[in-house]
Amino acid sequence: MRSLAWLVSIPMVAEAGEVLWSGFFNASATIADFVKGSFSNExxxxxxxxxxxxxxxxxxGLSADNKNPADTSDEQGIRITIDGTSFWNGQDMERSEIIPQTNADLGSGHLFYHFSLKTEExxxxxxxxxxxIAFFEVTTPLPKISKRPIANKDTHHRAISQSSNTAPQVGRREQTTPSAGNWYNFAYDIDFDMKTVGLWASNGCDKLTQVVSAxxxxxxxxxxxxxxxxxxxPKGGLDAAPEDWFWSGIFVEKAPITAAIAGPA
Incomplete structure (x- = not known):
């Protein structure tokens, strides 16, 4: 186990890899933009x-206060909340999720899926x-973050767990105890051609470093x-209280990796 200290969409050429898709929010972005789109009206x-x-x-919720201050590619970060109303089509799981809307190929070659994440008190x-959290809803094992109670202690995060809803867990896991108010930065290292996955991570404004090799x-x-x-x-129980998660610096690029949390802009 390695402990971390916690944890426009056009192609552009970054200092490192080529950005295939970005979910950056500029200053004019509003939540109304999410409502305008639909399956038939992108x-x-x-x-x-x-x-x-x-x-x-x-x-x-979009706000400059919701982003990692070290991220200069975004002008706003996004709050994504789940609560006792967050049930989708009769499911018993609370869910609030956004996904990329793009014609770009995000499933071939050697790619890095970037994001930063924090919670508050x-x-x-x-x-x-x-x-x-930050998972792929596919039947093949790709990286995700799982947050589980362990031995009645504070919540731990597995920063890489090669699993899916149907596949057994395999490979290496990185675990840490989160601290409120701290930003944790991740990049899923996925080589779709070589069939390997890995993880890069850091804390706050620190550059990403490899914590799980391919x-x-x-x-x-x-x-x-x-x-x-x-x-x-639900795991046999329910809790209607809201949970706020804050996201920043979300983009997908070709290798090599952009290690700076400032991002590719």
Missing amino acids: VGDWQWYIHGPAATEKYL ANAPNASFEHQ VNASTATDSADWHIGELRL
């Missing part, structure tokens, strides 16, 4: 994919429940199944 870089029946503003995640895995995506947001499993 608008912008994101699709408001799975959520509860309440107003979008209840689950999503207010509306903190409930440590009694398992969460799936391990063999079955890799596939339809370029629209990377879920940014939260899925919380």
Whole structure:
């Protein structure tokens, strides 16, 4: 186990890799932009994919205060909230998730899937429940973050778990105890051609470093199944209290990696 200290969409050429898709939010972006789009009417870089029946503003919030200060590619970060209304089509899981809306191929070659994540003391995640975060909803094992209670202690995060809803867990895992208010930066290292996955991570404004080297895995995506947001499993109980998660610096690039948290801009 390695402990971390916690944890426009046009192709552009970065100092490192070529950005295939970005979910950056500029200063003029609003939550109304999410409402404009639909399956049949694509608008912008994101699709408001799975959520509860309440107003979008209840689950999503854009603000400069919601981003990692070290991220200069975004002008705003996004708050994604789950609560007791976040049930989708009769499911018993609380879910609030956005996915990339793009025609770019995000499933071939050697790619890095970047994002930064934090929580706060207010509306903190409930440590009694398992969460799936920044995951691929596919039947092949790709990276995700799982947040689970361990031995009745504070919540731990597995920064890489090569698993899916149907595949057994294999490979290496990175675990840490999160601290409210701290930003944790990740890049899923996926080589779709070589069939390997790995993980880069850092804390705050520190550059990404490799924490899991490439391990063999079955890799596939339809370029629209990377879920940014939260899925919380009930595990025999319910809690209507809101949980706020803050996201920043979300983009996908070709290798080599952009290690600076400032991003490719």
